[in-house]
Amino acid sequence: MKASLSVHPHKAGEAESLPRLNVGFVLCWRFTLCAFANFVDVLRLAADEGDRSRPIHCRWKVIAPNMQPIPSSSGVEIQPQETFGDPTRFDYIVVVGGLLDEADRNADQIDAFLRQAAAAGVPLVGLCTGTFILFRAGLMNGRRGCVSWFHHKEFLSQFDGLTPVSDQIFVIDRDRLTSAGGASTAHLAAFLIERHIGRAPATKSLHIMMIPEAETGDTPQPGLTLDIRASDPLVHRALLLMQQCIDMPVSIEQIAKQLNVGKRRLERHFREALSCSPFAAFMNMRLSLVHHLLENSDKSIAEIAAECGFCDSSHLSRMFRRKFQVSPQELRKARPSLAA
Structure with a gap:
């Protein structure tokens, strides 16, 4: 089933050399590294021929409230490339969540930027517990959000009266795209690559990453054994x-x-x-x-x-x-x- 998704248009008169997909990443404090890495690597591999990694068809930036390095849950740090600025320079803003008990670092600034992006019509993507961030910011009203089965109970305790989707790998509800995290973020990225660049680059990216084929959003989450x-x-x-x-x-x-x-x-x-x-x-x-x-x-x-x-x-x-x-x-x- 195809979801309705409106992408923020580029400004009139921009050069035709612009990439067909431009993504800004917001990494929460102690974010999940694999959720970010799987998503960005699909973009990287689709952006150029072979494995040359030039950002031709796709471009991406890690953006943040300041230029302080952001630690992942594994301790590996990522250096932001730019501060927040104008969200309309991106086709999507992707927020990558992580450890729930440390998600409040820079929360006010992140929430304000996400609200600014939403008001400007930029589609928002939540990876892993990034879905929690979108709900926290009040940006999921009337929309379905995907949460890992592992965080299902934490979601219910934080958002009384709301029920997340915890039996699919990702969900697209209009201009909100949410993923359970882990390997599912590669499949969501491949969905966007196919939509904006083509099926062949999406398939190529997954194959290079040793992922046999693209999964649709309604593919069941693996869950517990x-x-x-x-x-x-x-x-x-x-x-x-x-x-x-x-x-x-x-x-x-x-x-x-x-x-x-x-x-x-x-x-x-x-x-x-x-x-x-x-x-x-x-x-x-x-x-x-x-x-x-x-x-x-x-x-x-x-x-x-x-x-x-x-x-x-x-x-x-x-x-x-x-x-x-x-x-x-x-x-x-x-x-x-x-x-x-």
Whole structure:
């Protein structure tokens, strides 16, 4: 599905030698280096022939409130190339988030610049927790934003009443583009390259980076390791949603509604992909986590029951014995000592 996206036009009379894509990067304090690197490398490889890295078709600048080096979450620092200035010199402003407990450094200046860019009609991109920054600045009203499954609960705690998209790798909602971070930022960058320069440069960039092919925005996020796996995208996305609320299970009706499908359609996909119902798959997922915690933690059975969405220890024990033919207590007694 193609999203509507209006790019800020270049000023009349500018030379035809201008790049077809010009991006300004705003790096938050302790930003995620891989999210930035994946995105900018797709631009770099698409900007020139081969791997020569000349900024011909694309150009990019790291901009900031001042010229102080900006540390990434890994400790590697990036030197800004310019201060903020006029945002309309860029086709997109890309904000790269990082560690949530350190995102307030320069927050007022960053938020003010992003609001200035939005008011001028420059599309805004949020990478990793950059989506949080866009919401914080009040720039996502009425728009969907993509957040990694890993930060789903933090988002809910910070933005009461809002629900992020945590089952796709990126989301485009008009002039806001948001990505879950990590490798997904390369796919979002490739989307922009294809739109502004062409499919061949986008494909070339990904292939040089050893990424087999471009993924669309609705590709499911990989999420945590699942004992239950499915190639069906709808089933996979449903499983990821189940993971995100494993301690407070939601109904299958609610999951279907969030996926914009009917309950019967979702059940049909589960039967075809996994030979079981969504409810059974959800229960198996929770019981597998119980099994893991019994073997690999010293949490009490009551604590595990609460963490895995069971109303009490008795309910957990009944369901666990039904699946594994042994009680939680018997399994724990039989395990090797964790200190061994």
